[in-house]
Amino acid sequence: MAERADLLQGTLDLLILKALVIGPLHGWGISKRLRQLSDAVLEVGQGSLYPALYRLEDKGWVRAQWGTSPEGRRAKFYNLTKDGRKQFAAERSEWRLFSAAVEQILEAT
């Protein structure tokens, strides 16, 4: 099994938003995509995925709709709203600023 990293507090929302930028996905799809995109380094605990999804829905950044999955099953699909896109952009630039700062500190001699 590949080495895995714990998710930094607060980054989960950003990752979910990122996963949904490409298109609507159901819960398992999101976790699968995050695993793929991170080359299986990041494993999203499902116990935190769904509450996070609900939280995002509550904030109005994602919208949930029941539909039929490519596997032909009834599934709840999550969709990025307009607000969600804005939020994603904002969080992404924040994250870049943050990670650059952390990087700078760690590289300092």
Place this chain on the structure above:
Amino acid sequence: MKRLWRWLRALFHGAALDRELSDEIRLHVELETEDLIRTKGLAPEEARRQALVAFGGVERYREAQRDARGVRWLEESLGDLGYALRVLLKSPGYTVPAVLVLGLGIGATTAVFSGVETVLGHLPYPKDDQLVRIYEQNSPTNRWWLSVADFQGIVANTHTLSAVGAGRFGTVPVSAGGEPQSVTAASVTSGFTHALGVRPAFGRALEPSDDAMGAPRVALVSDGFARRTLGGGARALGQTIMIDGQAHTVVGVWAQDMDRLAGIRPEVWPALQLKLPTRRGPFGLLVIGRLADGVTLDAARRDLAGVSQQLLPLWTDFQDRNARLTPYSLRETILGDGARTMGVFAAAVLLVLLIAVANVAGLTLVRATGRWRELSLRAALGATRARLVRLVMMESVALAAAGAAVGLALGVVSLKLLVTLGPNVPRLDQAQLDGRAISFALLVSFVAGIAVGAYPLLLLVRHDPGASLAGGERTVGGGRRSNALRGAFVVGEFALALPLLAVAGLLLNSFLRLQQVPPGFDGDRVATVSVSLPAGRYPDGVAAFWSRLLPSIDQVGAVEAIGLGDALPPIAGQTFNQNNFDLIDHPVGDGASQPVSDWITVTRGYFATLKIPLLDGRLFMPGDTGVAPVVVVSRAWANHYFPGEHAVGRQFIEGGCTSCPRSTIIGVVGDVRYDGLHAPGEAMYAPMEEGRWEWGVHLFVRGWVTGPDALAAVRGAVLAADPGVSLDNPQTMAEVVNESITEPRHVMTLLAGFAVAALALAAVGIFGLLSYTVAARRREIGVRMALGADGQAVVAMIVGRGLWHAGLGAGLGLIVALVGTRWLAATLFGVSPTDPVTLALVTLALLAVALAACWLPARRAALVDPVEALRSEA
């Protein structure tokens, strides 16, 4: 908004959301399983296991999800509430009495609250604080109505009143084409409705031009009258009705809820056209005014006192320098004694509520000690203290809510009861359970719930239920302290019940005495009916009518005597005349206030009809009318003004008319209680044949077998004499006497009801306490009996314990009663508010009930089998 909706959806569709969630989780696990099979080639069983492990605790995750929905605390509270309801339903022995007792207290309190709120509340007029009623007043206790001269003087001279209006009331014959009806009429000036600030629903209000002498006669009518007689509100406009023999055009109809103005409730409102006065009196106008903006009552009082000074030199017939035009708040004058009566009710119902709450609190206390084990167990299994507090609170909430529901239902019934049975307090009949009353009921329930649930909560705060189980403690609060508290509740219940019983006892005593007061006439086989004659028809007095009516009624047969009078004894508060007089032998002197007496105008046959005995001098004779005025006085009057002297032959000046011939007293008769059975019965009689016909005269007939046939006979006889006459309110004199004490009877009945409720609650309280004591001390009693105590000793011990509580409570209650009943002094007749006999009797009654309530548990204690009692607890 969206969030609220989502929250509500989470709250009410929790099950559906849970289902969606399950579907989502299931899908996730299935897809993961398939993925594992596909990518890693695992066996389906193993793949599913790993998928589940990867997912984590499904239940824990669901909890987290519910937390995220933000409704967890509420869902749990609802769960607790459901649990509380189940627990309560499982112990009906506690719940049913608790809910009923609480409901009773809440219902009665709510009903009385609505009544008090309506009676003491605002009048339905804009800025009702500005409205005043104006009286003539010459001493702190003597005030009377106004004269035309007074009214016109105020209108001309006031600078503090923005509007002034006068009215005159009575029952008059009114017809709209058909047979005339007796209808209450209020002739008012345009200022009357203008001051009140009300507008009719249809048509127009009265205008100043309608007040002028000789203006076309117009009238407003009530909504009820318009519907009944004129075919409805809008259609009534423009119709002509005959009021008191004169044609009036209907120009306006009042709205349905405006069925009374300034406390009076007439059906027709003709415009009052006042003649220029020729003298200061007579004083027969009700005058109201509205204070100009920013004017205080004091300023108006000074202003009107000035008007009084200006009027005094203008009229020589009235020279009372003490008499002042005095404004009073209209609200207070309408309310009158109602405030005190409603105060007595409010105090009584509050006592009942307190007793009810104490009772249920006592019951809850016992339960709380019994439930301590359950709470300890819950704590041991991981329930937090906060959760337990919530659980206990939910029980109080459920109890209070059920109490409120029962209370509101009972409130509707009790309010109806209060309004029908209740005292004749102004505006009480308008009381209804409105939103404010319902909020009040809910507030009372809330407070009662807190009071009832306080003790179990206190236990939880003081003791740690978790530690309790570990320490092997089986009960908490089952000991000395909780029992003492319970005893204190019972003592409190008795202390509260006694003053209520005392008040009810005093009122009963007072009522019985009132009932025994002789009214001063023999009402046996006497029937009475009100007769109204069109005023315009007999301008020269009633002689013409009377001479036609007398033979007409005689033909009915079995008539012994007939009389007419303008008062109906002994109903207090009627609007018969009062007159001032100045005795020649004992003049009051210049500028001083003259004495005032009830002035009853009667026909010659009046005394014989009512069998009022002649004590001195003679009665009226045919020659008495017209020449020098003569009067007959009552014994109380004679004893007041001529103590130890002969009153017959004395002379006086009537009504301040110094230029009129002097009046002479020709006879003294027995006292008739015109102002109610409680009043002394001073009266002066003038012969009716001499005076003018009054509005609302009463016909008295002795010898009729009363009943519908007799009424038909009298109606026929009177209508034969004059078809324009209207007859009203036929009664026997026994009914009239009975009606005169309706008010004290109703007040007494209602308070007796409260007292019985209090007594029953106190009895239940002490019964509960002793039953519990006997159960808890079974073993001790068994030991005592095994050691040789006999049943009697055990009974004596239990009863003694109960009576100690009851006695202590009664003692405390007596102190409260002695202080509190002083308040009743004005309501009582012939009984001191601290009447020792009454107080002793109600104390004894309370203790007797306590004894009976103690007896049953004591008997049960005496029947304890010592062997069994010792074995069961060994």
